[in-house]
Amino acid sequence: MKVLVPIKRVIDYNVKVRVKADNSNVDLANVKMAINPFCEIAVEEAVRLKEAGTATEVIAVSIGAKACQEQLRTALALGADRAIHIETELTLDALNIAKLLQKVVEEEQPQLVILGKQSIDSDNNQTGQMLAALTNMAQGTFASEVKVDGDKVNVTREVDGGLQTVALNLPAIVTTDLRLNEPRYASLPNIMKAKRKPMDVKAADGFGIDLSPRTQLLKVTPPADRQAGIIVESIDELVEKLKNEAKVIS
Amino acid sequence: MSILVFAEHDNKSLKADTLKTVAAAQAIGGDIHILVTGSDCQTVAEEASKVNGVSKVIVADNAAYEYQLAENISLLVTELAADYSHVLATALTTGKNFMPRVAALLDVAQISDIIAVESSDTFVRPIYAGNAIATVQSSDSKKVITVRTTGFDAVATDGNAEIVAIDTVTDAGISSYVSDELTVSERPELGAASVIISGGRGMQNGDNFKLLEGIADKLGAAIGASRAAVDAGFVPNDMQVGQTGKIVAPDLYIAVGISGAIQHLAGMKDSKVIVAINKDPEAPIFQVADYGLVADLFEALPELESKL
Ligand SMILES: Cc1cc2nc3c(=O)[nH]c(=O)nc-3n(C[C@H](O)[C@H](O)[C@H](O)COP(=O)(O)OP(=O)(O)OC[C@H]3O[C@@H](n4cnc5c(N)ncnc54)[C@H](O)[C@@H]3O)c2cc1C
Ligand SMILES: Nc1ncnc2c1ncn2[C@@H]1O[C@H](COP(=O)(O)O)[C@@H](O)[C@H]1O
Numbered sequence: 001m002k003v004l005v006p007i008k009r010v011i012d013y014n015v016k017v018r019v020k021a022d023n024s025n026v027d028l029a030n031v032k033m034a035i036n037p038f039c040e041i042a043v044e045e046a047v048r049l050k051e052a053g054t055a056t057e058v059i060a061v062s063i064g065a066k067a068c069q070e071q072l073r074t075a076l077a078l079g080a081d082r083a084i085h086i087e088t089e090l091t092l093d094a095l096n097i098a099k100l101l102q103k104v105v106e107e108e109q110p111q112l113v114i115l116g117k118q119s120i121d122s123d124n125n126q127t128g129q130m131l132a133a134l135t136n137m138a139q140g141t142f143a144s145e146v147k148v149d150g151d152k153v154n155v156t157r158e159v160d161g162g163l164q165t166v167a168l169n170l171p172a173i174v175t176t177d178l179r180l181n182e183p184r185y186a187s188l189p190n191i192m193k194a195k196r197k198p199m200d201v202k203a204a205d206g207f208g209i210d211l212s213p214r215t216q217l218l219k220v221t222p223p224a225d226r227q228a229g230i231i232v233e234s235i236d237e238l239v240e241k242l243k244n245e246a247k248v249i250s
Numbered sequence: 251m252s253i254l255v256f257a258e259h260d261n262k263s264l265k266a267d268t269l270k271t272v273a274a275a276q277a278i279g280g281d282i283h284i285l286v287t288g289s290d291c292q293t294v295a296e297e298a299s300k301v302n303g304v305s306k307v308i309v310a311d312n313a314a315y316e317y318q319l320a321e322n323i324s325l326l327v328t329e330l331a332a333d334y335s336h337v338l339a340t341a342l343t344t345g346k347n348f349m350p351r352v353a354a355l356l357d358v359a360q361i362s363d364i365i366a367v368e369s370s371d372t373f374v375r376p377i378y379a380g381n382a383i384a385t386v387q388s389s390d391s392k393k394v395i396t397v398r399t400t401g402f403d404a405v406a407t408d409g410n411a412e413i414v415a416i417d418t419v420t421d422a423g424i425s426s427y428v429s430d431e432l433t434v435s436e437r438p439e440l441g442a443a444s445v446i447i448s449g450g451r452g453m454q455n456g457d458n459f460k461l462l463e464g465i466a467d468k469l470g471a472a473i474g475a476s477r478a479a480v481d482a483g484f485v486p487n488d489m490q491v492g493q494t495g496k497i498v499a500p501d502l503y504i505a506v507g508i509s510g511a512i513q514h515l516a517g518m519k520d521s522k523v524i525v526a527i528n529k530d531p532e533a534p535i536f537q538v539a540d541y542g543l544v545a546d547l548f549e550a551l552p553e554l555e556s557k558l
Contacts, residue, residue, distance in 0.1 A: 218387050231542045
């Protein structure tokens with residue numbers, strides 16, 4: 001079976017962003033960019049399915065500016081077989097990303113689409129579920145375990161109260177949580193090999209989808225500043241402060 | 251305007267988080283209805299009917315909704331959405347799971363995790379793990395929104411709304427429930443606790459979380475954890491606080507053996523009072539802590555328990 005893995009280029013998770021002085025957005029100039037951590041886990045899961053003989057081909061797809069080809073190359077170095085870049089300079093709502101991915105799904109007919117549960121920049125947590133709705137597929141979100149079993153896939157999900165396992169008809173959508181696996185590092189030979197793997201580039205506006213935004217970003221501000229408080233010298237002092245100064249314990 | 255609020259519950263009782271989502275609906279303004287989907291969930295409907303500011307509770311009681319499967323729930327909510335200008339759900343795992351499906355089926359964008367309402371079409375939400383706060387305006391005819399509960403205060407529960415049962419059954423038939431492994435605990439839930447004590451990698455193993463239990467007992471606190479503690483297998487995933495775990499804002503948050511990575515801070519830095527216990531004076535957690543104690547947790551915790 002084919003597995004499709006949508007990946008997103010985002011700010012590196014170790015970087016703390018700053019808001020631009022004019023409050024128009026965050027400042028991404030000269031900031032280190034990377035593959036969204038949840039997408040990296042998605043690629044790893046797909047590659048493991050291939051190594052286990054369950055998947056036959058792993059296709060990575062990314063929507064965005066030319067630079068996201070870097071992240072597609074990373075996915076190829078991690079073991080994806082080929083890549084599709086859907087190029088656009090626009091910042092798209094998750095709904096429009098999902099509509100573009102729907103076109104890719106229609107063309108490629110994957111049995112499984114594995115996405116990240118959340119982009120660490122927009123913190124949307126929407127695309128996988130939207131794609132599932134548009135393609136009328138079942139979804140296993142926030143997955144910590146994925147087991148393909150005949151024409152079904154069992155997905156164990158991280159939910160508020162603990163874990164929940166659901167059985168989904170294939171084809172299906174899975175979104176990854178952090179514990180699903182630990183992604184490998186790309187080896188140098190694999191990085192070299194990735195340069196020769198196929199990458200198909202298509203223009204986002206060639207799909208006949210209205211990509212105009214549904215939401216407008218009016219302003220971006222820094223969060224309320226939290227000042228460091230004091231260092232207490234002892235447990236006695238801590239308990240005293242919590243009782244008498246902060247009044248949060250009695 | 252008319253607003254449909256999706257109720258969070260376990261088929262027995264209404265989760266208090268729903269009261270905060272109703273507060274967000276009140277901030278938008280309009281006639282507010284609550285939707286209860288579930289199985290044998292009559293008691294939930296009765297509780298929901300007491301929520302202030304709500305004029306009607308719609309109950310869809312059917313086996314197809316017992317486990318809140320996104321495929322089934324989203325079809326029902328999409329159908330009902332025809333009569334509303336806004337559909338709201340709490341940004342917990344159920345709402346996060348099915349709401350984007352509703353948005354896609356309605357062909358509208360979703361606005362996730364709002365923490366404030368500016369007007370009926372303009373909302374405030376954190377992005378980049380809370381390191382930036384965005385104000386976004388929606389041009390869609392219907393707004394599909396998830397609400398972060400730390401942004402709103404629960405409404406009271408002395409109302410009296412009418413309860414209307416509907417018998418629409420939407421079963422997509424493409425997914426089914428297999429099993430669950432839910433954590434049973436006598437302690438308050440993370441989302442509802444006014445005091446939380448969390449342990450990180452510094453706890454070294456799951457057994458050592460017992461050191462937090464005695465303190466939690468004395469303070470009536472919930473116990474949380476960092477992702478590192480979850481990944482290392484010390485504690486189950488439902489204890490994770492952070493950008494990609496639970497977002498909390500208790501009156502008192504005590505972080506023990508937690509360094510203070512931005513992803514962890516994203517889940518707790520709106521707490522009223524933060525205490526950090528860490529042996530490394532340079533740990534970033536001290537930059538957000540009101541009271542910091544530089545100490546070995548294995549000495550500090552037993553002493554703290556004895557002095558409370
Ligand atoms: C996409 C993504 C999402 C993430 N989401 C989350 C999230 O939601 N929540 C989250 O928490 N993390 C999240 N993380 C992980 C995060 O980046 C950090 O790795 C994690 O928070 C670190 O946990 P920690 O502070 O327990 O461990 P460490 O960073 O290892 O810190 C351990 C601390 O314990 C202290 N310590 C050790 N021994 C003692 C002792 N005896 N006494 C006192 N102090 C001691 C040390 O000084 C140190 O400061 C995410 C990461 C990624 C990539
Ligand atoms: N521009 C994009 N290109 C490809 N995949 C994307 C893109 N944006 C989001 N995704 C996928 O959708 C997941 C969830 O993103 P989001 O809904 O934005 O939180 C990501 O982890 C990716 O797998």
